[in-house]
Amino acid sequence: NAKFVVVQxxxxxxxxxxxxxxxxxxxxxxxKEGTMTNSERRISYLPKGINAPGEALSDVEILIRFAQKMKFNGFNFNTTEEVYKEYCLMTKGTKIxxxxxxxxxxxxEGTFQWPVPDYxxxxxxxxxxxxxxYTPSKKAIxxxxxxxxxTSEAPNSEFPFILTTGRIRDQWHTMTKTGKxxxxxxxxxxxxxxxxxxDAYKSNIRTGDIIVVSSKNGSVRVKAKVTDTIKExxxxxxxxxxxxxxNDLNRTNNLTNTLVDPVSKEPDxxxxxxAISKYVKPFEKIAIVGAGAAAFRFIQNYREINTTDEIIVFSNEENPFYNRVLLPEYMTGEFTWEQLKKIKExxxxxxxxxxxxxxxxxxLNVQDKTILDSQGTLHTFDSLILATGSRPFVPENAQLHLPGRFTMRRKSDADRLKDYLDKTNLPAHEQHVVIxxxxxxxxxxxxxxxxxxVKITVVQRAPRLMERQLDRISSxxxxxxxxxxxxxxxxxxxxSTVFDTDNPNELEIALKSGKIITANAIVYTIGTIPNIEIAKESGLACGRxxxxxxxxxxxxxxxxxxxxIAEFENQLFGITSAAEEQADILANFMAGDISSFYKGSVLMNILKLEDINLCSIGQIEIPDNDxxxxxxxxADLRQRYYKxxxxxxxxxxxxxxxGDKNEFAEFKTLIESKIELADKRNLLLRGSSxxxxxxxxxxxxxxxxxxxNIEETIKSGxxxxxxxCKTTGAGLGCGSCKSEVKDILAKCK
Known part of the structure; x- marks a missing residue:
């Protein structure tokens, strides 16, 4: 091991x-300034175009300074040109x-091909x-x-295919730079x-199938791409x-042989x-705790890949797999329960x-791989997926067991609030709800x-609305x-305090400012807390x-x-799109695709308010002094139009x-893909959507x-x-329309 490593x-x-x-x-x-010599011996001068940022220096200057610090003689150069002049003199009388x-x-005069032995x-x-x-006899050898x-290894009945390797168009070597x-x-x-x-037809292989490639040296597991650009x-x-x-299951050199050319020493x-075969995943029993968006998306995607594994799902709700995002509209009757279901029976x-x-x-015993449910039944599993979601955060003095106090997280919450308001026997315009x-x-x-x-009052602890999702102007x-x-x-x-009054179905809500509001109901929508208790008790590493x-x-x-509940790199992603992205990656990974892994999600928020188009994606504020x-x-602030x-x-x-969200899908894709804007930078918000x-x-x-729009895109192939979803933009936001998009796709197919 090196005692001191310097990286330039x-x-x-x-x-x-x-x-x-x-x-x-x-x-x-x-x-930096310098020269470059290419493979035809052509030497070009490379002028310096721009200054290097910060403390960055040219290779020459770094080496000179380093040598001088080490007290080496002969490094008293002032310019790159002086270094090149000395190098040229060192070649005098040589073949170059x-x-x-x-x-x-x-x-x-432009470029030169060496040698250049006189002026x-x-x-x-x-x-x-x-x-x-350049041989002793002056003759070519x-x-x-x-x-x-x-002398290469010949295909045989056990290994009938020839594997060839190489680079692809956009990558170089091991992608330490191009891969970023x-x-x-x-x-x-x-x-x-x-x-x-x-070959794919004979082996029943389709594009996207996970394939095991094996040789006498080892094996890899990758996805297949069926193409006529490769020979049979x-x-x-x-x-x-x-x-x-x-994990090295994507590593090509697991397969390649160790033969080298006896003269050139070039490896074969x-x-x-x-040999090539479709990957057959060992059977396993998968237990899933939770029946929300993440669990449903995992099951859907996994079953498209694997139909044999046993899957058991535990839901502490009577009604699993529904769209929580639409609970407000369900509670008011705008949507029926059938419309909230993510899947029909x-x-x-x-x-x-x-x-x-x-x-x-x-x-839960993760060592023994057992689950004890509330009915007293002990279940075993090979793999366990925790998708337990979150619960509403409520103040300690909320007293939710008393009439008129509610949260809005489950179908039962929406049903309770709806029934309660109906039982007041008041017309809607005489009802008052404090949120x-x-x-x-x-x-x-x-x-x-x-x-x-219904009359509505909103009490907000912060000085503005959606303070975590919007900047001050948009808020x-x-x-x-x-x-x-x-x-x-x-x-x-x-x-501060909520009191019952002598009138049934009426509350007095005292605020810390001293204001007292008389209302029929109070609903706490302050935030959520991840349900991680079962994970903590089982000894799994937890943070928030x-x-x-x-x-x-x-x-x-x-x-x-x-x-x-998933905390990745010290961050929680409490939005439906992130849950579904994680579910997609997990389904692929558990099905055998090790190239599928999570890198975090882009946070986004879309407000569904009548006649108000508003969303935020990614970072919403810039740091001070950066x-x-x-x-x-x-911005057109008078019209409340702001981008x-x-x-x-x-x-x-x-x-x-x-004001409008026309660029939502485009911007979401740009932020998620992290693709450089280049010329697109000058078109942002300039009507180029x-x-x-x-x-x-x-x-x-x-x-x-x-x-x-969806039908038109399907017809295009x-x-x-x-x-x-990516092409049309449908389903990229809150995700509530995905079931309808799937129905349209099924009908058009």
Whole structure:
């Protein structure tokens, strides 16, 4: 082991920097002066175009300073040109003599091919024109092999295919640099085995299937790509992917043989006999605790890949798999219960799962892999998925057991509030509901009740609405819009005490400011708390949530956590889209795809209020005194029209859209993909949106997508559900329209 490691690099993110005791920031090719010699011996002068940032220095200056600090003689250079001049003189009399070349000639006369042995010499376009070679006899020596027989490993009955390897268009070597450029990764984001359609047909392999490739040296597991660009009997696997997340099943060199050419010593990486088969996952029993968005998405996706594993689901609710986002509209009757269900009974039965409704978990033993449920039954599992979601945060003095006090998290909460308001026997316009919390749920519940003409008061502890999801300007504009709906808002306030009065179905709500509000009901929508108690008690590592790695594994590799309880890199992602993204990745991983791993989710918030288009994506504020961030703002405050983009290092990292959300799908994709904006930077918020007019019935209000838009896209050839959502923008927001999108896709197929 080295005692002291010095790394000189242009990027602090390269794989070697983590080993550095000293990291020296280097200049890039455009930030330094020098020369370059290519493979035809052509020497070019490279001028410095821009100054290097910060403390970054050119390679030459770093070496000179380092040598001087080490007290080495001969490093008293002042410029790169002086170094090059000395180098040229050192070649005098050699076969690569460029002693009469210098920066002035390169700048004024252009490129030269070495040797350049005297001042007037124009360079040497071709060597050995005098037929004298650099050998003792001056004659050319050809190393003729004694045999021209192919000594590569021949295919046989056990390994009938020829594996060839190499690079792909956008990557270089092991991707330590190119792999960090998002734009380059979009072409081929993960390793794929290319196979000829005839070979694929014979082996019952389709694009996307997980394939085991084996040779006498080892095996890999990758997805298949069926293509006629590869010959029958030959398969191709890129060389770039090595060990990922402590797993080397994507590593091509697991397969390649150890043969080398006896003369050139070139390894025989391009020709290895291999066998190919579809990956058959060992049978296992999967237990899922929770029946929300994350669990449902996992089951759906997993069953598309694997139909044989046993799946048992525990739900402590009577009604599993429904859309909580639409509970306010369900409570007011705008949506029926059937519309909230994510899946119908007939389709649910086809998923082949055992569903335990109204059954809670009493204890969990992750070492023995057993679950004791609330009915006293002990269950075993091979893999366990915790998708227990969250519960409402309520103050200690909320007294939810008393009449008129509610939360809004489950169907039972919505049913209780609806029944309670109905039993007041008051017409809607005489009912008064106080909502505690001015976040998404509180405002959407307020809007839903206001739509029924119920009087609404919102009490917000913070000085503005949606303080975590909006900046000050958009929050102020939102408050104006909400107040125009005749919704009263009390900022910088909170509940002190709630009293019952002599009148039935009436409460007196005392605020800390001294204000007393008379109302029929109070609903707490302050926030949520992840349900991690069962995980904690079982000994799993927990913080605010259950800690997971990139494969959504907890501290016990047989136990996974997804959804609102999953804490990845010290962050919780309490939104439906993140839960579904985690479920997708976990389904692929558990089905055998190790190239599928989680990198975190982009936070976003879409407010569903009548006649108010508002959403935020990613980062919404820039740090103080940091010039690396840019804000692009378009505003018409009088009309409450406000749009803002936040850009850093040529990447869009956040946006707020108020007034219309036409750019929502486009901006979400840009933020998630982390693709450099380039010329698109100057088009942001300048009317360049690719948004199409809504065709047919509105299906997705988040992205303004109609049934006609979806049908049109399906007819164009997009028949994969995930791709359909990405292409149209439907389902990329709150996710409440995904079941309808699936229905349209099924009908069009």
């Amino acid at each position: 690099d242009i990027s602090y993110r390269s794989d070697t920097t983590k080993f550095a005791d000293l990291l020296l920031p280097a200049a890039g090719w455009l930030e 003599d460029i002693s009469f070349l210098n920066y002035n000639r390169l700048k004024n 007037g010499h124009p360079g040497t376009p071709r060597l050995f024109t005098d037929k004298k070679f 050809f190393n003729i092999p004694t045999s021209i027989e192919n 450029v998002s734009r380059l990764m979009t072409h081929t984001p993960s390793p794929m085995l290319e196979i000829n359609p005839i 009997g030959v398969v191709f696997l890129p060389m770039h992917w090595g060990k990922q997340l402590e 990486f391009k020709f290895t006999a291999v 007939e389709a649910l039965s086809k998923l082949n799962i055992t569903l335990k409704s109204n059954v809670a978990i009493e204890s 505690i919390g001015g976040g998404l749920l509180g405002l959407e519940l307020a809007a839903a009740l206001k739509h029924k003409n 102020k504009l939102l408050a104006e819009e909400v107040q125009l709906l005749n919704i009263q808002i009390y900022f910088d306030n909170e509940v 949530g259950v800690k997971v790695n990139q494969y959504l594994q907890t501290s016990n590799p047989s136990v996974f956590a997804i959804g609102e 010039d690396s961030y840019e804000e692009i703002v378009f 803002k983009c936040i850009v850093k290092n040529d990447l869009l990292i956040g946006a707020i859209l108020m 690719n948004a199409k007019p809504v065709l047919g019935k509105l299906v997705c209000s988040c992205s303004q997508v109609g049934s006609g 997009v028949t994969n559900f995930t791709e359909l």
